Amino acid sequence: MTELQLTQIRNYLLEKKLPIDILLEVQDHFVSQINDLQKEENLPFDKALEKTKKSWEIELKPYWNGGIDLIDRSKLLRETNKINFKVLVKKSLTFSIPVILILFFLSKLISFQYFEIIFVAFVGLIYFSPLINYLIHLQDFKLIKKYQNYVLVSIQEYSVLMIGGIYFYFRFITDGYKLAEVFSSFSPNNFNWDFVLGFLIVNAILMLSFFVIFSQKIYLQRIEKVKPFLQYLKPSN
Structure with missing residues (x-):
């Protein structure tokens, strides 16, 4: 995977406002998942990235859960915390x-x-x-x-x-x-x-x-x- 491709993944995950230690773990999963999709389904990087994003959409989308904590947090972050x-x-x-x-x-x-x-x-x-x-x-x-x-x-x-x-x-x-x-x-x-x-x-x-x-x-x-x-x-x- 090229540096430009890694930058695309990194910038996307930074937008989700994940703590960096969690971001690094998710980034590893993204890279592995994208590589698997490219090999198994013969997808180009862009399509493999979009498919990976969609599979993580629910886990990574920040939202307010209606509680006293007014900060938008993703499901993944709430569970981790x-x-x-x-x-x-x-x-x-x-x-x-x-x-x-x-x-x-x-x-x-x-x-x-x-x-x-x-x-x-x-x-x-x-x-x-x-x-x-x-x-x-x-x-x-x-x-x-x-x-x-x-x-x-x-x-x-x-x-x-x-x-x-x-x-x-x-x-x-x-x-x-x-x-x-x-x-x-x-x-x-x-x-x-x-x-x-x-x-x-x-x-x-x-x-x-x-x-x-x-x-x-x-x-x-x-x-x-x-x-x-x-x-x-x-x-x-």
């Missing part, structure tokens, strides 16, 4: 729940003096990990802003979810010990809603942190595959 979100939530819960249970039992095994330090240090490390990872890989994450007219990776919005929360990072540093105290003071004979609220807050912190950590991991893996394609995109600045 749904799968990504479910996988990330499930994986985050798989890590956050065991961590919070370990912290709870640890609070009953050691004195509060030591538990407070361990709690703030351990939860804080997880909580600050997305920010640290963002700074370490700053150049890769800055590509999101540089090419903000495009979506480079389908989960990129999740990968920077906590970066702007400086206030909440500061509050955790100053008030994290209060959450540790809630854990340590819990007793089955003296049940209180403060423990339930503290438990839910810590679980939310851990789950959101793991959610972003795994999103960043996926982003960094996929952006490496996307980088060669950036030559075909126009930077926003």
Whole structure:
């Protein structure tokens, strides 16, 4: 397949406003499907391309589904986003729940003096990990802003979810010990809603942190595959 033919495929898929990581996968399918049609049905490239476009028409056509999300998205993108979100939530819960249970039992095994330090240090490390990872890989994450007219990776919005929360990072540093105290003071004979609220807050912190950590991991893996394609995109600045 010639470069001109690949450009036709690429430009068509860019019009569908697909995230570039998904576009690259669809582009591979287009090339394979067109090659098969040329061999099996002896079609010229233009006719094979049109037939391939028609077979993908329903999957790639952007539309509004009537929900609160006003952005037009294709069926393929909606399904991909749904799968990504479910996988990330499930994986985050798989890590956050065991961590919070370990912290709870640890609070009953050691004195509060030591538990407070361990709690703030351990939860804080997880909580600050997305920010640290963002700074370490700053150049890769800055590509999101540089090419903000495009979506480079389908989960990129999740990968920077906590970066702007400086206030909440500061509050955790100053008030994290209060959450540790809630854990340590819990007793089955003296049940209180403060423990339930503290438990839910810590679980939310851990789950959101793991959610972003795994999103960043996926982003960094996929952006490496996307980088060669950036030559075909126009930077926003």
